[in-house]
Amino acid sequence: MIKQLMLGVAAAAVLAACSQERSPEPVDKAQDMAAAPVGQASAATMGANMQSAYIPSAAMGDMYEIQAADIAIDKSQNADVKALAEMIKADHTAASAAMKAMLPQAAPGTVLPTELDQRRKGLIDNLTSASAANFDMAWIDQQIAAHNEALTLHRGFSDQDSPLAAHARSVVPKIEMHLREAERIKAAM
Template sequence: MNFVLRGALAASAALAVAACGQQEPDAVGSAQDAASVPVGQTSATVMGSNMVSAYVPNAAMGDMYEIQAADIALERSQNAQIRELAQMIKADHTAASAAMKPLAAQAAPDVEIPAELDQRRQGLIDNLRSASAEAFDRTWIDQQVAAHQEALTLHRGFSDNTDAPALAEHARTVTPKIEAHLQGAERLQSAL
């Protein structure tokens, strides 16, 4: 486990350092977003899908990130398909977040639901906000594909957890919507 996590962190650090040497803000943001992918997947696979104490904050932050990213897309994108997907993502992740809170409080009262994004996800939001108008749609859709792949890994992995059956049921319930978001994002990614 430590080896996998260290490898993902090393890859992320290397990409971030490489990005710092580039001049274009969109290129730096893209490299930072790409560096985020292995860290998120590793976290979802290794910790989040196995421990209630990791699943709850990761699922909550995933929903929080998706809601904020959708708001930014609704504000900045002129693409009707992106706006439609962003609206669906916002509605579904808002509902998922509301549904999870009482389940988490009951199953894991000692696990705090975060009130703000972690540094990695805040970096993704910052990159969305700073993306040029020309690069925004591509940046948003690339982030959505990666974030929904990570979310699927997290929720599918936790769906058979026997320590918190109500949370495992929640993971099973949200998975089809996350799959639909991912399929929509992948279609748009191919079209851009």
């Protein structure tokens, strides 16, 4: 049932993007739009309720954020985008290190993912291939979607009976700050 819901939401997002968006990179835009509801559904269901799903989801979220920030630092010509990317990179690097430090006691034997899943690889590929004219908006749109997903994941897990719930609560204020700043930048574009 959840898979059907996720597929239906993703298909609707792709159709909406294809029918409304006429940018030079419509396939990438459609893929990015489809990735957002899939990530939200995953974060709200398994990630928010099971430690075995929360840990890799949080780790991959941090990996994606760090890689996307590196691309923005390199490609963007917008000072606000670059500043936000620097902040995101620093905060998600710290969050990743904090979670890794907790794992031996909180989840002994847990192995963290070492590479991104296909959905997030696609997002990174879209940033890498984005034209200079479209890069900043593509990055900001991805950041808004990714930080909404991260809030759903961490807020949902924060009330679980797990030592990692404290970690989830501790990262929410930074994620909220990143989201507010991304939304401010988008409004100014």
